[in-house]
Amino acid sequence: MSWRLRLLHAKLLAAPTRSHVRGLFTQTNSTVSRNHLSAGLNRPFRPGLLAGIVVAGGSWYFLNPESNCDEGTLYPDSPNPRRAPYTPIQKDTQGESVFTFDGSTTLSTALIALTSWTWPEPFKWIQDRASILVLELSRGPGSLWNEIVDSPPSSQDHPEYEWEAEVRLGDELCMAERAFLRNRKRKMRTAFAELFGVAFHDIDERDLPIVAIAGSGGGFRAMVNTTGALKGAQDTGIFDCISYIAGISGSCWALAMMYSGVTGSPSPSEAQKHMRSRIQTPYLDISNFDIIISPPFNKYLLSGLLHKVTAPGWGNISLTDIYGTLLSTRLLVPDDIKKLDPRCLSLHQFRRFIDDGSYPMPIMTAISRHLRQDLENKEVETKKKERRSYAPTRRLKLRREAEELEAKARWLWFEWSPYEVGCDELGAWIPSWALGRRFEHGRNIERRPELSLTLLSGIFGSAFCASLQHYFLEVRPLLRDLPLPIFNWLDNVLVENEKEFDVIHPVSPTGLPNFVKGLEDQLRYGSPDSITEAETLRFMDAGAELNIPYYPLLRRGVDCIIALDASADSQDLWFTRAEEYAARRGLQTWPKGARWPKVLQPAAESSDTPAQNQVSDSDSRTNQEIASTKESDVVEQADHQKAAEAPMGNAPLATEDTASDHDKGQDTTVPVTKDRDIGSLRKLTNTLNQPDEETKPLSAYVWIGSSTDNGSSRVDNLEEEALASRDGIGIVYMPLIPNEEAQRRYGGGLWHPLDVSTWRFELQCEETDKLLTTAEMNFKDGHQKIARVLKVMWMRKRNARLEKEHQKWKHDFDRLVDSTS
Known part of the structure; x- marks a missing residue:
């Protein structure tokens, strides 16, 4: 027996x-x-x-x-x-x-x-x-x-x-986080001095740039990529210059392993060892069920679930809760049973590693969409009417109405840190240990244990709670094996109903108590209507909206963001949405024209279009909008046709300069025709399949924004003089691409890391090692660019401080002279 x-x-x-x-x-x-x-x-x-x-x-x-x-x-x-x-x-x-x-x-x-x-x-x-x-x-x-x-x-x-x-309530950082930043800057002085090759006494804490790493979503692939890249940052000395590490989806799992304590410390090298041994077995394996029903693991893993299920008013079990608990049996259980401690499943206990500034502060993200059921139904009906309408004027009116409803139902970004949980767009925050309590009028009405990290792990990676539109986009590549007529029919269904599908969620996001309940007229201007009346807020994977967590870093005044992108889908979409979020916050220094590098078109294929004369009277403006609506419909149909016929994963055909021209208000769009589009895509496919030294992707791309230059912010010349004139945020974009060093270590053909599917939930040791090595070596290949950008940021802040001090000294001296004369 x-x-x-x-x-x-x-x-x-x-x-x-x-x-x-x-x-x-x-x-x-x-x-x-x-x-x-x-x-x-x-x-x-x-x-x-x-x-x-x-x-x-x-x-x-x-x-x-x-x-x-x-x-x-x-x-x-x-x-x-x-x-x-x-x-x-x-x-x-x-x-x-x-x-x-x-x-x-x-x-x-x-x-x-x-x-x-x-x-x-x-x-x-x-x-x-x-x-x-x-x-x-x-x-x-x-x-x-x-x-x-x-x-x-x-x-x-x-x-x-x-x-x-x-x-x-408010926009500023909490006191505990500000204390962390002071301590972190003291710790970083030595690291910055070594990175820049200057004396320690030349580094003033006030001049140190605030640098953040942003890890993308992408399941286990993103989790391994983030961990490997952080190991590369650790080996090159850049990790000790980082203030924040933000994550989405799989990158949140990497941060949970690092900072929970199950690996001993937040060191990326320790996290690699733990992850290697724990992700060989899928989370639905029978051995996981044995862990759940066996002491002492059962109480460790199921306490959060039982505390939630008995919560009055909102404590139902969700698929996300089950999913998170099963994931935790693989990711958050230490190999040594002696190290099993329930405090490792507490988000606020992460503070023991960061309060003194020894490690960067982790930030995990999720999104919530608040929309009353009647408005959601109205939005769906409006979009259906718009699609079926043939009258341009009525179509324009319905589109405006749908846009107004969408604005009311926009996604809200919530962030989880060891200090607070909250939403910048609401301007409301609670201690991380208070999540899971019911609040009214700004105070908790009960005291409960903190929501377990096992449940949070499910929320952070709950991509299956996405809209029906996202489901179709995920399975679309698999449908290409169907007969062409069937595929085209299914694709047409997707295209015709995409706006309605975007508000339908087959799996309902997880609900948690609404901590802004009863705070009418106290939240930030523009907060969703009636959000203060809801009993719960429903959360899901933030990757459904933006797969790189730029947004929580914007409010922290970062000088440089190192984006680790393991996405399998459109990188351009993430750049575009990040720019939209920056514009919403009024940031004039976000890099303009930051886009995935494009294949350059011949100069003859692009031409400037004269700017249209400004229309002053209202009737002319309306006619122009109707014409624009017709044009956008045609372009939209052409885009869908192009997407249906193009190989998945190919980059768009626009030039690198197109983005900058667009920012200048010029229209350089190449007319889209079916024959030309297919021919260009074939040429592009051949180029991507056989890259040369000029066209193959780089390990790092750099953009630095400017409040005065409206051109593209792409930086190819990394000389200090060329960068010193730019006063904006720096973006170092590091895609997950094949690495030649990893190929030499493991032999065989050039292995593409994106071959690891987002939906893989087990990786054998060899696969994990190859992916870790690829991510680590990619970061090391680009670390010189990062070091140059950080040095420019440091010099920029130092020069600004010295100039300010000089002006103050001059002002005080002039006053002294005036008073003695």
């Missing part, structure tokens, strides 16, 4: 009564339980119900004194949060089923059925694990439920339970 069956046998003997099990799924009435069970037995069993197994739990947990998650001082530069007298956690354990799945009892019915049916021997393992799950989640004495839900939180594991939280 295996150890798992012996464990099951022991638990069955120790189980007090079966009524405790039924209590999990019912109020107090055993008839309800029998009805649920009979309902599950009398209807056809669906394989999808097996997902219920993954929310199982186990037994007792112990805290080993050798844990690597030291407590440390969490608030060195700010007063401790207000403490409140002890009050029990508010729990909702009297509902129809405390284990409802997004409001339904499917999960509870499935679990009871799994433990009651007679299964064929090859599938007996399902029943074994489901039985352990049900027993441990029963409300009987000694069960995991009893240990987690019915017992008060440990003050050692959850010190935040004694603290009161308030909403902070």
Whole structure:
């Protein structure tokens, strides 16, 4: 008999009564339980119900004194949060089923059925694990439920339970983050001096540029790419010059591994070792189920899930919660059981690594779209009417109406840091340890343990919560294998309904308590209507909106952003949206014309179009808008035709100078025709498939913005004199491309890292090593460019400070002379 069956046998003997099990799924009435069970037995069993197994739990947990998650001082530069007298956690354990799945009892019915049916021997393992799950989640004495839900939180594991939280309103950084920046600059002086090759005393903290790394989304591929690139930054000395590391989706998982403590420290080299050993097994492997139902891992992994499921008013289990818990069994469980510590699943405990400035501050992101159901339905109907309308005037009116509704339903960016969780566009922030509490009028109305990192990991990577439009775009390459008439028909359906599909979410995003509830007329101007009335905010993967996390860095006054892009889709889209966000914030120094490098067209193919005369009267403007609407419809149809016939992954045909000309107000668009477009795409495909030294992609591209120069911000000449005149933000864009050094190390053909699909959730050691080496060597190949850009930023800030001090000295001297004369 295996150890798992012996464990099951022991638990069955120790189980007090079966009524405790039924209590999990019912109020107090055993008839309800029998009805649920009979309902599950009398209807056809669906394989999808097996997902219920993954929310199982186990037994007792112990805290080993050798844990690597030291407590440390969490608030060195700010007063401790207000403490409140002890009050029990508010729990909702009297509902129809405390284990409802997004409001339904499917999960509870499935679990009871799994433990009651007679299964064929090859599938007996399902029943074994489901039985352990049900027993441990029963409300009987000694069960995991009893240990987690019915017992008060440990003050050692959850010190935040004694603290009161308030909403902070405003745009400025919190006091704790400002203290971190001061400490980080002190730590970075030596690193900058070594990077620039200057004496330590020549470096003034006030002149140090604020540098951030932005890691893209892209599943495990992005997670490995970010970790490998950070290892390259560590080896070249640039890592010690970084103030922030922001992540989306897979890059958030990399940050979670680094800063949680499961690897021992946030060192990228330690994270690589941990990741290599943990991602060989997919998260749906049976071994993960064994981890979830086995002590001491069960309490470690399932505490967050059980705390959420008993939260009054909003605590239903979602697919995202299950997904995050399963991912955590691979990513957030240390190899050494002695290092298992629940504080490693606390976001605010990341502070023990960054408060003294030893490491950059991590920032993780998600998005939320607040739109009342009636407005959402109205938006869909308006877009349908616009698509079906043939009258230009009516079509223009409907388009304007749809744009107004879209503006009300725009995506809001939320950021998670070890200090705060909040939204810049709302101007509202709460302590990271307070997420998961209900708030009203700016104060929490309950005290609960912090939302577990297992659940946050699901939110950060919940790409499956994207709109139906994003689903179609993801599977579109797979549909190319279909017969051409079928593919064209499906593609036409996508094109005709894309605006309606963009507001439909097959999987609902995860809901968390709305901490801005009751703050009417106190949020930033332009905040969505009625957001202060909603009970919950629903969050999903930010990669659905912008796959590189520029936005949370804009409010922090960064001087340079190093963008690590492991995206498999359009890079141009991310540049364009980043520029839109910068414009929304009023940043005049964002690099203009920052685009994915294009293949240059012959000069004869582009010509300047004379600027149109300005139309003053309203009728003429309306006619011009109608004409523009017609033209945009034609261009839109041509773009769809081009996308349907072009090979996936090819770059657009515009020139590098097109973006800068567009910024100048000139129209250099080449007329699109089908024959010419296909011919150009074929030439481009041949060029990309057989790159030469001039056309093959580089490891790093540089743009530096300017408030005075309206031309393209692309910088090819990295001489200090050429860069010193630019006063804007620097962007160093580093795409995930094949690397020759990685090829030499592992042999074979030139391996393309984008061959690793976004939807791969296991990588063998050789694949991981190749991807890590590719990312690391790509960063090292571009680190000289980064060093030059950072030196220019430093010199620019130093010269500005010295000039300001000189002017102040001159002003004071002139006043002194005037007073003595």
